[in-house]
Amino acid sequence: MKKTLSILLTIALALSVTAALAEPVAVKFAAQGDSTPATQAVIDAFNASQEAYKVEWVDMTNDSGAMREQLTTSLKAGSSEYDILSLDVVWAGEFAASGYIQPLDMMLEDAGLNVADFNAGSMASGMYNGKQYVLPFFPDLGLLYFRTDIVSQEDAAKLVAGAYTWADLLAMSEKYAGQGGTTAGFVFQASLYEGLICNANEFTSNWKDIKGGLEMMKQFVQSKATPDNILNYTEGETANSFVKGESVFARNWPYQWGVIKSEGTITTDQVAVAPLPGGDTVGGWLLAINKNSANPEGAFAFMQFLNSEAGQLIMSEQGGYLPGLNKMLTDERIMTADERLSMVGFQNALKTTIARPVSAEYSKVSDALQQAIYPFLNGSAEIDATVTAVEAALAQ
Amino acid sequence: MQRRMTWKEFCFILPLLLLVSVFSLYPIVSSFVYTLFDYQTNKQSKNALYTGPVLNASLYAEDCDYLVHYLKKDVETVDASDRATLQTMMDTLAGQHALYADEKSTVTLSGDTGSQIAALIAQTRRTVETLGARYPDLRIVQKAPTLLDEMETCLITGNFVGLSQYGTLFQDTRFGQAVGSTFLFTIISVALELVLGMALALVMDKAIRGIGMVRTTALIPWAIPTAVSALIWCYLYDGTSGIVAALFTRLGIIASPELLLTTQGGTMFAAILADVWKTTPYMALLLLAGLQVIDRGLYESSAIDGAGAVRTFTSITLPLLKPSMLVALLFRTLDAFRVYDLIAVLTKGTPETLSIYAYKMMIGQSNYGYGSVIVVAMFALVALIAFVYVKVLGAELIRE
Numbered sequence: 001m002k003k004t005l006s007i008l009l010t011i012a013l014a015l016s017v018t019a020a021l022a023e024p025v026a027v028k029f030a031a032q033g034d035s036t037p038a039t040q041a042v043i044d045a046f047n048a049s050q051e052a053y054k055v056e057w058v059d060m061t062n063d064s065g066a067m068r069e070q071l072t073t074s075l076k077a078g079s080s081e082y083d084i085l086s087l088d089v090v091w092a093g094e095f096a097a098s099g100y101i102q103p104l105d106m107m108l109e110d111a112g113l114n115v116a117d118f119n120a121g122s123m124a125s126g127m128y129n130g131k132q133y134v135l136p137f138f139p140d141l142g143l144l145y146f147r148t149d150i151v152s153q154e155d156a157a158k159l160v161a162g163a164y165t166w167a168d169l170l171a172m173s174e175k176y177a178g179q180g181g182t183t184a185g186f187v188f189q190a191s192l193y194e195g196l197i198c199n200a201n202e203f204t205s206n207w208k209d210i211k212g213g214l215e216m217m218k219q220f221v222q223s224k225a226t227p228d229n230i231l232n233y234t235e236g237e238t239a240n241s242f243v244k245g246e247s248v249f250a251r252n253w254p255y256q257w258g259v260i261k262s263e264g265t266i267t268t269d270q271v272a273v274a275p276l277p278g279g280d281t282v283g284g285w286l287l288a289i290n291k292n293s294a295n296p297e298g299a300f301a302f303m304q305f306l307n308s309e310a311g312q313l314i315m316s317e318q319g320g321y322l323p324g325l326n327k328m329l330t331d332e333r334i335m336t337a338d339e340r341l342s343m344v345g346f347q348n349a350l351k352t353t354i355a356r357p358v359s360a361e362y363s364k365v366s367d368a369l370q371q372a373i374y375p376f377l378n379g380s381a382e383i384d385a386t387v388t389a390v391e392a393a394l395a396q
Numbered sequence: 397m398q399r400r401m402t403w404k405e406f407c408f409i410l411p412l413l414l415l416v417s418v419f420s421l422y423p424i425v426s427s428f429v430y431t432l433f434d435y436q437t438n439k440q441s442k443n444a445l446y447t448g449p450v451l452n453a454s455l456y457a458e459d460c461d462y463l464v465h466y467l468k469k470d471v472e473t474v475d476a477s478d479r480a481t482l483q484t485m486m487d488t489l490a491g492q493h494a495l496y497a498d499e500k501s502t503v504t505l506s507g508d509t510g511s512q513i514a515a516l517i518a519q520t521r522r523t524v525e526t527l528g529a530r531y532p533d534l535r536i537v538q539k540a541p542t543l544l545d546e547m548e549t550c551l552i553t554g555n556f557v558g559l560s561q562y563g564t565l566f567q568d569t570r571f572g573q574a575v576g577s578t579f580l581f582t583i584i585s586v587a588l589e590l591v592l593g594m595a596l597a598l599v600m601d602k603a604i605r606g607i608g609m610v611r612t613t614a615l616i617p618w619a620i621p622t623a624v625s626a627l628i629w630c631y632l633y634d635g636t637s638g639i640v641a642a643l644f645t646r647l648g649i650i651a652s653p654e655l656l657l658t659t660q661g662g663t664m665f666a667a668i669l670a671d672v673w674k675t676t677p678y679m680a681l682l683l684l685a686g687l688q689v690i691d692r693g694l695y696e697s698s699a700i701d702g703a704g705a706v707r708t709f710t711s712i713t714l715p716l717l718k719p720s721m722l723v724a725l726l727f728r729t730l731d732a733f734r735v736y737d738l739i740a741v742l743t744k745g746t747p748e749t750l751s752i753y754a755y756k757m758m759i760g761q762s763n764y765g766y767g768s769v770i771v772v773a774m775f776a777l778v779a780l781i782a783f784v785y786v787k788v789l790g791a792e793l794i795r796e
Contacts (some may be wrong), residue, residue: 069759076437098438098762099455106465130542131462229635290659308549361438364761371570378659 008245024054027298030082031137031285032060032067036258037320045314046305055084064194065090068363075100075290076378083293084302086137087286089125089355090194090362096128097360101288107300118307119324121282121353128360133183133288135303136324138315140284141353142202144169144274145242145250145257147266150180159274160345162352166203166216166277169249173225176248185225187241188251190217191234192374197356197366198281199251199371205278206354211387213278214376221377231378242266251276253283257340258320274345279354284322287340313337357394368393424775427768431562434555437767442555442765444502449510452550453499456513458548460493463520466535474531482536485523487790488516502552510551517547561769570753571770575777577747581664582732589728590721592672593679600680600688618677626741629670633657633742663746667739671732679724685714686720722789729781734774750774 024047031039045056057215058081060067068091074081075098087095108115115123115132119139126134148156155172158164164172173185189195204213218225226232227241235252242250243264250256260268287306287358289299305311312328315321317337328334329350340346359365372389375381429445436442440452467486471479492513495504505513521544528537565571600611617625632640645653656662690713698708709770736751745752750770758767 065760072437076443094438094762097440098443099440099452103458103462105462129546130539192746227636228652229658232404232635232654361761364763367756367760375660380660392777 006070015224024051025295025298027053027055027083027295027302028058028081028085029086029302030057030058030060030071031086031351032062032064032179034319036319036321038315038317038321041264041318042306042314043302043313045310046302049310050301051056051303053295053301055122055298055302058082060086067184072098073101075292078292080290080292080294082290083295083299085288085290087134087288089122089282089286090366092126092134092286092288093128093358093360094362095288096126096131099309100291101133102291102293102296103133104135104289104300105132107296108132109298111228111300111304113304117326119322119326121355122284123284124355125282126286126288133287135305135307137285137287138321139254139282139324140255140322141280141282141303141349142198142251142276143254143256143280143349144276145252145271145272146274147176147182147245147248148272150182151246156272160272160346160348162275162277164277166220168214169277170216170220170223170225173220173249174223177225179248181245182228184221184241184247185223186249186251187227187230187247188220189234189238190221190231190377192231192370193234193298194366194370195234196373197369198283200369201253201281201354201356202276202278203330207357207390210390213385214373214386214390215383217373218377231374254322254346255320256338272345273340273343273349275349275352279352280349282353282355284324286327359396361396365393365396368396404662408694426742427771427775430764430768431772432556432558433765434557434561435768436761438762438765441549441552445556446552446554447556448554449505450494450552450554451505451510451513452501453496453503454501456547456550457496457499459543459550460489461497461545463536463540464490464493466539470534470536473534474527477668478527478530480506481523481527485520489520492516505551514548517544518545529759550633555765557765561766564766565769565773570748571773574690574748574750574770575752577664578733578735578749579669581671581735581747582729583747585668585675585732586725586728588668588672589676589679590725592676593683593724596676596680597683597687600684613679614680617674618681620674622674622737623741624740625674626670629666629673630657630742633666657743660747663739663743667735667742667747669740671735671738674738675728675731679728682727683717683720686717686724690716718789722785725789726785729785730778733778733781750777 025091029043034040039057043057047054060070068088070083071082071087075095085095085101087101092101098104107266115127118138121141122134122136123132123141128131144159146156146159151159151172158168169186175185176182177185189199200214200217201207203217204210207213221230235256238250238252239256239259241247241255242252243260243266245264245266257268257271257273260266260271287303289296289303293299304316307325307327309331311329312323312325313333314333316323316328320338320340322341323329323331325336335341356362357365369390372381372386372393376383376386431444434442440455464486466746467482467489471482472483473484520540524537524540524544527534531537532639596614600607600614620628629640632638635641635652635654635657638653638656641650641653641656644650644656650656650662656666694712694716695708698712703711734751735749736755738757739745739747739749739752745756748756754767754770754774757763757770761767
């Protein structure tokens with residue numbers, strides 16, 4: 001009896017081992033939920049393209065701040081729970097400095113890839129102490145959306161060419177507000193959160209004109225052309241206002257184009273995009289490998305696949321994400337799939353991108369900037385004290 | 397005079413003492429220990445409590461590997477006379493890499509290993525600089541300076557800073573503002589809750605028809621989770637669609653509806669109102685318990701003696717309610733002083749109270765050392781509040 005049992009057990013064990021050998025190695029990918037099918041599609045395509053690895057998507061919270069905390073808590077404890085991490089561009093410096101992610105230079109070199117092949121802003125965000133830690137997931141940039149059916153052709157031409165200033169935009173917002181069923185001229189992100197920094201970065205031309213930029217920003221806040229509660233506006237409120245046809249101009253990320261298409265009361269025929277006067281803040285997400293990952297090769301294979309022509313086509317065609325692989329920006333197939341890339345204003349905006357301050361302690365810098373700028377906008381601080389505080393924060 | 401405890405009796409309370417020390421004292425002591433270190437988890441040289449010299453071996457090995465990797469190609473391209481120099485450098489670095497490659501984190505440095513490593517880094521830097529004059533295009537020449545800088549950070553001397561972070565605290569204006577906001581929030585909300593809670597308790601104490609219904613209804617705000625009630629208030633205060641914001645604007649309390657959630661004063665007012673709405677029933681409940689143990693006979697005697705309602709309240713109800721009031725006020729003050737969830741959900745962190753500031757420091761900026769200093773300061777303030785309460789309100793209670 002005992003003997004039979006042990007034989008059976010041995011067989012079972014042997015079977016499970018062979019089964020395990022045949023099974024692809026699971027690679028965990030920590031990423032936020034995607035409202036488009038693209039992320040899932042690219043994972044499926046990767047899993048089908050080879051047999052060694054199987055990428056599994058671990059759904060993270062869509063609240064970026066909470067996701068960062070979840071990741072750092074896990075990584076701080078040395079966990080190998082996630083193999084591939086998707087990171088907001090501003091986190092990469094901190095994660096690299098903390099020793100949470102692996103440098104990729106050797107892997108890139110072995111795969112015959114060059115840093116210059118990929119979106120410069122994304123790659124620069126993940127360059128720390130001379131080592132490259134990231135590949136792009138998808139790049140993003142701030143854009144000016146405007147209503148072509150309201151704005152005159154002459155003004156539209158100026159906007160698309162980027163030949164205008166913030167003061168011009170304020171004048172136009174006040175001029176067109178109320179026309180064509182709108183209630184507001186311009187909507188942007190001025191709530192107390194990271195988005196405020198992206199917007200302030202654009203208003204101050206990458207912190208070159210802090211005083212002038214912030215005073216301009218306050219003029220917008222106080223203007224009748226922006227909603228009274230503009231200081232509570234995040235991307236959500238901005239998109240909501242613009243796609244419902246309530247505002248003439250909006251500063252938002254490229255995703256708003258998709259929102260107009262899917263749930264807008266206006267159509268994309270009524271909308272065009274333009275570069276912002278002070279430059280367009282780079283955003284978006286990056287891919288990195290957990291330092292404690294048991295399968296760094298599998299993780300890199302997926303990152304490489306996503307940044308290959310095939311992967312980029314899926315991301316663009318199914319999700320409308322901008323390509324992180326430079327040569328795809330002018331690729332015929334992607335230009336047909338992504339109508340935004342064929343817009344002159346969009347291509348112009350891609351040429352004037354600016355980055356947020358790159359720092360290993362970005363969250364501290366950002367927090368200090370928010371604490372300095374927001375009180376000025378709501379009227380509880382004076383401009384001189386604000387400028388001093390902003391300069392101090394940037395010098396950190 | 398109390399009798400001394402026998403050995404046997406002490407054995408009975410020993411488990412309790414152990415539990416207290418594990419669950420209460422240990423966190424306090426470890427928080428205090430953190431305050432003595434510049435402990436920041438997002439910097440590899442400060443991400444643990446280092447008292448002596450250690451080497452960040454994994455990063456050091458990685459950097460050596462990078463240098464070796466760049467050298468491998470460079471060795472082929474230089475003149476024969478320099479080849480030996482580069483080869484020696486490469487061998488030394490490869491040796492260092494092999495030595496520490498298997499280390500997962502830090503190793504304690506013993507003897508003069510630390511100074512040897514520092515000397516090696518300095519020497520490599522000199523060699524690279526000399527080479528750089530002749531071969532500016534070598535990869536090692538371009539890449540080595542930043543890598544060598546990083547290797548220097550691998551030699552960790554320790555991050556014990558003693559009490560100096562407490563000094564920083566006293567110069568920190570943001571901490572001062574947080575203390576101010578916290579006290580303002582606590583004092584106003586607890587005072588309002590005491591007055592309203594007392595009124596509610598007096599009503600609920602009366603034996604009138606349908607009192608059960610009143611008591612149940614009054615408790616509803618307290619039963620709603622704070623995060624949910626904060627969300628409800630968030631909608632009510634909203635600048636575009638919030639009914640409370642619109643009402644206040646109509647009544648002329650605020651100039652325009654969006655001010656409630658965007659200005660310093662507005663958010664303070666909003667947070668206090670939401671807190672008063674939520675915790676007045678709790679205050680009332682604690683006071684009601686106190687009212688119910690007051691001997692009814694006292695009220696009858698005072699009625700016979702001809703005392704009015706006001707006299708009865710000040711001479712019988714208030715003095716006899718003092719113990720309950722002390723407990724209720726102590727609970728509510730300490731609770732309000734630590735407020736976090738209500739403000740975090742309602743306004744994402746304004747007005748910035750001490751808990752919010754500590755959270756932002758520790759979790760947001762990974763600065764556990766200074767964050768712990770704020771927490772310890774909060775602990776001291778809480779202890780002070782409790783002390784004042786007991787001294788002022790409850791001296792005779794303790795003596796009894």
